[in-house]
Amino acid sequence: MSAAGMVQTTYREAVRAAIRAALKADERVFLMGEDVGRYGGCYAVSKGLLAEFGPERIRDTPLSEAAFVGAGIGAALGGMRPIVEIMTVNFSLLALDQIVNTAATLLHMSGGQFNVPVVIRMATGAGRQLAAQHSHSLEGWYAHVPGLKVLAPATLADARGMLATALEDPNPVIIFEHVMLYNMAGELTADAGAVPIDKAAVRRLGRDVTLIGYGGTLGKALEAATALAADGIEAEVVDLRTLRPLDTATIVASVARTRRAVVVDEGWRTGGLSAEISALIMEHAFWELDAPVGRVCTAEVPIPYPRHLEQAALPQPAAIVAAVRATLGR
Amino acid sequence: MPDSTKPRLTHAHLIELLRQMLRIRRFEEKCVELYSAEKIRGFLHVYIGEEAVAVGVMQSLAPGDAAVATYREHGHALARGVAMGPLMAEMYGKKEGCSRGRGGSMHVFDAATRFYGGNAIVGGGLPLAIGLALADKMRGRENITACFFGEGAVAEGEFHESLNLAALWQLPVLFICENNLYAMGTALALSESETDIHAKAQSYRIPSEAVDGMDVIAVEAAARRAVAAIRAGGGPRFLECRTYRFRAHSMFDAELYRDKAEVEVWKKRGPILRFTEWLKSNGMLHDTEVTGIEAEVSAEVDSAVVFAEAGNWEPVEDLTRYVLAEKRA
Ligand SMILES: Cc1ncc(C[n+]2csc(CCOP(=O)(O)OP(=O)(O)O)c2C)c(N)n1
Ligand SMILES: [Mg+2]
Numbered sequence: 001m002s003a004a005g006m007v008q009t010t011y012r013e014a015v016r017a018a019i020r021a022a023l024k025a026d027e028r029v030f031l032m033g034e035d036v037g038r039y040g041g042c043y044a045v046s047k048g049l050l051a052e053f054g055p056e057r058i059r060d061t062p063l064s065e066a067a068f069v070g071a072g073i074g075a076a077l078g079g080m081r082p083i084v085e086i087m088t089v090n091f092s093l094l095a096l097d098q099i100v101n102t103a104a105t106l107l108h109m110s111g112g113q114f115n116v117p118v119v120i121r122m123a124t125g126a127g128r129q130l131a132a133q134h135s136h137s138l139e140g141w142y143a144h145v146p147g148l149k150v151l152a153p154a155t156l157a158d159a160r161g162m163l164a165t166a167l168e169d170p171n172p173v174i175i176f177e178h179v180m181l182y183n184m185a186g187e188l189t190a191d192a193g194a195v196p197i198d199k200a201a202v203r204r205l206g207r208d209v210t211l212i213g214y215g216g217t218l219g220k221a222l223e224a225a226t227a228l229a230a231d232g233i234e235a236e237v238v239d240l241r242t243l244r245p246l247d248t249a250t251i252v253a254s255v256a257r258t259r260r261a262v263v264v265d266e267g268w269r270t271g272g273l274s275a276e277i278s279a280l281i282m283e284h285a286f287w288e289l290d291a292p293v294g295r296v297c298t299a300e301v302p303i304p305y306p307r308h309l310e311q312a313a314l315p316q317p318a319a320i321v322a323a324v325r326a327t328l329g330r
Numbered sequence: 331m332p333d334s335t336k337p338r339l340t341h342a343h344l345i346e347l348l349r350q351m352l353r354i355r356r357f358e359e360k361c362v363e364l365y366s367a368e369k370i371r372g373f374l375h376v377y378i379g380e381e382a383v384a385v386g387v388m389q390s391l392a393p394g395d396a397a398v399a400t401y402r403e404h405g406h407a408l409a410r411g412v413a414m415g416p417l418m419a420e421m422y423g424k425k426e427g428c429s430r431g432r433g434g435s436m437h438v439f440d441a442a443t444r445f446y447g448g449n450a451i452v453g454g455g456l457p458l459a460i461g462l463a464l465a466d467k468m469r470g471r472e473n474i475t476a477c478f479f480g481e482g483a484v485a486e487g488e489f490h491e492s493l494n495l496a497a498l499w500q501l502p503v504l505f506i507c508e509n510n511l512y513a514m515g516t517a518l519a520l521s522e523s524e525t526d527i528h529a530k531a532q533s534y535r536i537p538s539e540a541v542d543g544m545d546v547i548a549v550e551a552a553a554r555r556a557v558a559a560i561r562a563g564g565g566p567r568f569l570e571c572r573t574y575r576f577r578a579h580s581m582f583d584a585e586l587y588r589d590k591a592e593v594e595v596w597k598k599r600g601p602i603l604r605f606t607e608w609l610k611s612n613g614m615l616h617d618t619e620v621t622g623i624e625a626e627v628s629a630e631v632d633s634a635v636v637f638a639e640a641g642n643w644e645p646v647e648d649l650t651r652y653v654l655a656e657k658r659a
Contacts, residue, residue, distance in 0.1 A: 038587040039515025062485035062521035063452050063513055091451065094486070129372035129423075131434050133450040301650045305372060305434030306423030312646045 006187040014159035014188060015045050015121075015177060019083060021193070022167055023053050026081055029167060032059035032068055033085030042087045043123055043182050069095035069120065073103045073172070076118035081167050086122040089138045089176070103172040104147030115170045119163065125178040125216045125266055126314055132302035135310070137266040139176050139215070140273035143244040149173040150243040151197055152215035154181065156188045158241060161195030169197070176243075178216035178266075200247035202254060206234035209324050210254040212277055213264040214240035217315055221264050224320035235324060243273060251277065252284040260327045262294035264315050269297035294323040335558045337389065337550040341614055345623070347389070347546050348609065351381040351602050352627045354405040357414060360631050361404065361421055361435070365581050369638075370421045373450075374435045377405035379576035382601035383508050384409040386549025387476060387569070390504075390557040394444070396466075396475040398459040401436035401450040402575075406478055412440045414630055415637035424641030431644055432652065452513075453486030455479060456505075460492050463501040463566075474502040474560045481570075482513025484530065485521050493534040493568075500565035504556050505531065507568070508543065510575045515587035531568035543571030544601045576600070 009017070022029045031046060037060040040047035050058040061068040065086060072084035086092045092099070099120065106114045126135035143150045149171055153159045159177070166173035203218065204225050213221035218239045225235040238254050240246065255261045261281055265274035278293040299313040337343070358376040365374050377384065380402075388409040391397065399406040407417055412428055420427030421435055429439045429448070437448040446462065449455040459477035466473040483489050484507065496503045507527050511518050518525050531538035537559070541552040549571055556567035574596040578585050597603075609615035 035515045038517075038520075040584070040586055042514070060516055060520055062516070063482045064485045064487070066487055094451075094453075094488075129434065131372060131437055131450070132432075133436070133454075134373070299649055301653050304432045304649070305437070306431050306643060307371065308643055308646060309423075309432075309649055312649050 005190050007190050008185065009156060009188050010182070011156055011159045011177075011184040012043065012045055012182040014156045015163070016047070016049070018160050018163040019046065019049065020052070022083065022163055023049070023057060025164075026167070028079065028081040029083065030057040030059060030080065031083045031085060032061050032072065034061055034063060034087055036060060036085050041085070043179065045177075045182070046085070065091055065094035066098055070098040070102065072118045072120065073098055073106075073116055076116050076172075077106070077114055082118050083163070083167070084118060084120045086120060088134055088179075089122050089124040090133050090136055092120075092122050092138075099142070099148070099172070099174070100145055104145050107171070108147065116172045117167070117170050119166045119173050119175065121175045121177060123179050124176045125180060126298075126303045126310055127180040127216070129305055129307055129310055130303075131305040135303035137216070137298065139243055140265070140267040140276075142174050143273055143276075145244075147172070148244060149197070151175045152241065152243055153177065154213075154215050154218035154239050154241070156184070156186050157192055158195060160188060160192045162197055164194035165197045173197075176215055180216050197242050198245070198247065200241050200250040201239045202236060202250070203239045204235065204237040206236035206258065208234045208258060209260040209262060209327060210236045210238055210258045211262050211264060211320065211324070212238045212240065212251060214243060216266050217264040220315060220317050221320060223317040224324065227317060227321050228324055233324065233328065246277070246280065248280055248284060251280065255281050255285045256288040259288055259290040261289075262296060262320060262323045262327060264296045264320055266298050266315060268300050269295060270300060272297060291327040291329070294327045296320050296323050335554045337547055337554060339547075344609060344614055345619065347385055347550070348602070348605060348615070349623050349627065350385040350409055351546065351605070352623060353414070353630065354381045354384065354408050355602060356627050356631050357404060357408060357417075357634070360635065362577070362581075364421065364635070370435065371423075372434050372436070373401065374581045375402040375579065376577050377402055377575075379596065379600060380508060380510060380543065380573045381405055382546035382549050382605070383506065383543045383571040383573055384478070386546045387478075387504070387506055387553040389550045390553035391476055392473070394471070394473045396444040396446055396459075396462045396473065397478070398446045398455040398462070398475065399448065399478040400452070400455060400480060401448070402480070403438050403448055403478070404435070407438045407440065407445055410440075410445050411443045412438065412445055414634040418634035418638040419641045422638045422641060423643075424638055425644040426637065426641040430652070453479065453483040453488035456483070456488050456492035459503055460495050460501060463496070463503045464499065467499075467501055472561060474504055474557060476504045476506060478506045478508060480513060481507055481509040481511070481518055481527055482516070482521065483507075484527055493531060493536060493566075496566040497534045497536050502560045503566040504553070504560060505536070505566065505568040506553075507570045508573055509570055510573045512575070512579070512588065514579045514583070517587065528568060528570035536566050536568045537564075538568035538570065540570040540572060543573030544599050544604060546601055546605055
């Protein structure tokens with residue numbers, strides 16, 4: 001560890017610190033989105049930044065997702081380095097056209113002339129009883145699209161460090177912040193900064209099975225691993241970190257060691273990211289596998305409002321434990 | 331035949347308007363209380379201060395008409411005739427809720443009163459309203475669709491696309507913009523280059539009117555005129571109701587973006603306060619009547635809470651129901 005010492009922080013503060021540092025480091029960087037300024041951000045991420053950087057660089061936008069996301073893409077083309085905030089992934093669907101039809105395609109359509117260095121941040125995920133228009137996990141949809149990079153910081157260090165690297169990237173980068181992580185507290189080195197965005201990370205070592213999660217499911221996978229350890233089952237936990245492009249090498253290396261895998265994804269199972277990872281393992285590590293790849297995903301239902309149904313719909317540590325036992329046959 | 335374009339200023343009707351506004355006010359106050367008690371969770375947006383809009387407009391609707399609203403829709407549901415018990419049970423997430431508890435505060439639906447939500451995507455209700463009206467028109471039915479939305483929705487593309495379509499196809503839609511001057515923390519002047527919203531409707535050739543949304547009689551009168559014109563085959567109409575929300579946007583809002591003093595000024599123009607004073611000064615309302623209505627409303631709210639408390643949680647085994655229709659229409 002560095003000599004800088006540790007500071008107590010939260011995921012929300014880490015994202016804010018990352019935005020602040022980016023604004024300070026590069027005058028081309030600005031933040032825009034609904035209620036990022038006067039209101040302080042719908043999840044309070046940008047609180048205080050308007051006072052510090054002023055309305056030119058902390059821009060409140062009207063409720064116009066298609067227009068302001070598109071404007072971010074255009075401003076990136078024009079030489080700026082915009083950070084566009086969308087309140088939550090469900091609302092990003094109003095801007096899907098700009099992201100998928102424009103940001104992701106311009107470089108290719110223009111024969112390599114126009115790259116789009118925009119960063120789009122948004123909240124994702126369930127757990128706050130916000131029901132079916134505020135709770136979905138659509139990261140997998142974005143990860144389907146060539147031309148985009150998709151990140152899912154699950155730790156304080158990644159919340160703090162991924163943004164700077166994303167801003168340096170010449171491509172459109174989408175960052176998903178799981179709503180249940182904003183209050184996560186912990187320690188971070190005082191000089192924490194940029195981190196790579198092209199590698200998955202092994203968050204826990206184990207020999208019996210590989211649990212693969214990201215964003216909001218990393219904590220659940222780790223929790224399941226702890227429970228399994230009490231029964232003598234050693235689970236390795238891989239945090240994908242980047243959902244596109246996937247770090248196949250890290251996934252395959254872990255599964256080759258443990259010979260078993262369970263993918264934990266808050267997206268729906270059908271056609272989801274978990275299906276992609278499972279296929280990847282089959283393609284690259286079929287002969288190393290001792291059991292079919294297991295999956296723990298969100299039930300195939302729009303997220304319901306009542307707590308008991310919402311929790312039943314989501315991947316839970318108990319279900320992960322059960323899936324691991326199924327792959328181990330014990 | 332009575333003139334349907336004018337409010338009937340009978341004593342009974344005036345009292346009914348007051349009673350409807352009070353039902354909403356007291357229901358919403360109870361919801362805030364229940365939110366603190368953690369009986370209601372998620373996002374809760376209350377309608378306190380804006381009651382005159384929903385109550386005024388609903389007077390103009392017939393039973394066969396449809397209504398589409400937003401996530402701030404408890405008042406609209408009550409004024410439309412959704413029973414308070416099932417509405418409160420929905421806040422709790424109980425099976426007896428009007429949406430079986432699946433939707434919660436932001437997603438109130440009720441087939442019996444043709445109440446189509448309960449939409450938490452800003453602007454998302456407008457295209458739906460267009461389609462409901464299109465179906466009525468294609469079927470030759472007399473119905474109209476009332477579509478409520480905040481002034482924040484005016485910035486979304488769906489607003490413009492829907493107004494154009496409604497005008498182009500001359501659909502029986504009543505658009506009601508509830509202009510409460512803020513979209514979450516964003517003041518109107520910071521989100522619209524043209525803040526005179528009803529003028530935007532005119533640019534789509536939709537006759538429009540701006541009314542004092544704090545005056546229930548004015549709202550009712552404007553809505554009746556508009557609905558009469560729509561029913562006469564005149565195509566869509568647009569009402570901008572100028573109003574104000576007295577409470578925070580939702581229960582998560584620290585209200586950093588507006589002055590307390592501004593809120594106090596608007597409260598003095600509160601729809602219930604002003605209407606009550608007006609009725610009293612014209613000798614149409616006595617204190618004992620107010621006490622009576624309050625007691626009645628309070629009993630209704632209490633029994634709605636009892637109903638919700640006594641409700642049941644939907645069994646977890648039913649989690650994946652209502653994803654696809656179980657029977658053919
Ligand atoms: C498409 C979309 N973008 C953002 C939001 C988040 N949001 C919810 S309500 C709201 C403000 C809407 O204001 P307005 O339309 O004026 O209605 P009011 O809340 O004032 O009644 C915002 C930004 C959303 N629900 N949907
Ligand atoms: Mg508003």
